[in-house]
Amino acid sequence: MTRPLITAYNWAPDEGRGLVRDMRVRWALEEVGQAYDVRYLNWGEQKERAHRARNPFGQVPAYEEDGLTLFESGAIVLHIAERWPGLWPSDPTGRARAIEWMFAALNTVEPVVWDQVIARVVDGKESWAKDRWPGVLERLRMRLDELSKALGGNEWLDGDFSAGDLLMVQVLRHVGDPAILAEHPNLKAYVARGMARPAFKRALEALRAGQTGAPPAGWPQ
């Protein structure tokens, strides 16, 4: 087999914090111990024809492996978890529950987290932004409260660390205000635990090493 090839940015507006979605895939590959290569795009190239052939929505990451091309970070992480051991239990029930938490991260928790990112970063200067913010926070807090109760005093969401935890930690890292996450000390500790994993650190280091590009012309300094 050739090494997997992922497509990522050589610059991103998050200042190397590893919030871009290729981090999910890098982290998963590090967890299973699989080396990979990276095709880097300049910021903006994701919307061009060449990359749209890999991902019709013009986003990163994309993943290539022996003739298989995949987009959607969730599907790629799931593929990696199936291909190499280390990202979920070997029994079918444990595996189904890890997949359940993958979807919970991306389809139940991420939408409210992302809404809060858009409200802050994209719409922050709109005249109505301040009036809308309390509702955004209320929806976010409700979900975090439910997630906090589900996690309780456990180390991970369901038994050992799984692909579900990997995606959930990355989603929670997008909660912009640290005070919001800290309202639930168990969630704050959970994210810290994820980020303390050697595979996370290796992935972040590799991501940062690849940030050799420049912001697009006109990007606010």
Added chain:
Amino acid sequence: MTRPLITAYNWAPDEGRGLVRDMRVRWALEEVGQAYDVRYLNWGEQKERAHRARNPFGQVPAYEEDGLTLFESGAIVLHIAERWPGLWPSDPTGRARAIEWMFAALNTVEPVVWDQVIARVVDGKESWAKDRWPGVLERLRMRLDELSKALGGNEWLDGDFSAGDLLMVQVLRHVGDPAILAEHPNLKAYVARGMARPAFKRALEALRAGQTGAPPAGWPQ
């Protein structure tokens, strides 16, 4: 094996249109030809302790089968697709691509569709709702445009009908204004094609037959 048991509402505010997420699971079970039982909740019971034990986020559907309890409609549909043939191709590459479209439906397309639902249904009467609406529509239209190009003249997103199409059709049914979807005739026809499937029709009929409950006290008539 005992028959799968799903948990659903006996009433929902969508007037029997089958937009609630248990429809995804009903449709999947009909596609693979697997009979199932239903536990019905009154509206509001999803937030109570008994159901939170099945789904910590207090949502439907939940799925039970021989000791396995799952929440998250995406994970349940994926489990059904693995358990019985009919929801994706038998080769690993085709299967990975069906999963890719499942995640695309729930993690790339649904957030902008859902934002439009919230903006209309939840926030519609807020003082700032009108000023925010153009941005909501712009993000929705961008995604629909990309999806329309990806579908092109094909019948389904990637080869035969798959679990990815099932989820995508259900997500697109939430686009409230029919004129928005009709801006892309191929997407409009795609949704109609999904709804014309015998399995979809059987699922919707079963869902409607189960709508024997009443709206909660104080629900606007």
